[in-house]
Amino acid sequence: MKIILASQSGVRKKILDDNKIQAEVVVSNIDEDEIKTSLLAEGADPLAVSKNLAELKSIKVSSKNPDRLVLGADSVISLNNELINKPKSREEALEILKKLNSAKHYLISSVCLSKNGSMVWNHSDSSELKMKHHSEKQLIDYLKKIKTETLLAYGVYQVEADGLKLFEYIKGDKDSIMGLPVREIINYIEQYKK
DSSP: OEEEEOOOOHHHHHHHHHTTOEEEEOOOOOOHHHHHHHHHHTTOOHHHHHHHHHHHHHHHHHHTSTTOEEEEEEEEEEETTEEEOOOSSHHHHHHHHHHHTTOEEEEEEEEEEEETTEEEEEEEEEEEEEEOOOOHHHHHHHHHTSOHHHHHHHOSOOTTTGGGGGEEEEESOHHHHTTOOHHHHHHHHHHHHO
8 A cells, every 4th residue: 555645754754664654755845834833823732733734734735636545744842841843053953952951851743644635543642852961062063963954854853863872861662753653653554454
């Protein structure tokens, strides 16, 4: 069974490939920043933001691809129930790392499957992470190792690469932390095929 992945994330595509889920990539091109701003103005918490973005991506692509199962996904960082956005610059990335320094926070990954423009299933997963204490110089040195386009596309900590060294502990599913709770997706697709 081939699904559509409504995300340009190479990491999400790789997780699907590694789990033998064939996926064609069709980017949703929704304005995430505008939607986040609107949701936060309405009092949405990070979980609601993540769920809404995954659903909007999925439904937008699904409405243009009849009879296909479309997977939308979104991940956000929640620190004391405050949404931490992806950085827009290296300076902002450093400020985010300083905020997360020594702090326990949560990474919320939401996924949504849609068909014919309607959501048929969704799931959210929350992982707990705690950063070790780092000096500002250590944080700057860490950021120097990450290409700017990678940093702006995927956020401040690259758990699949050097970012793992930043943490005191990580409690949660590895695939979910990388952006896709794939076990739950596989379970749903198995039921869907029956």
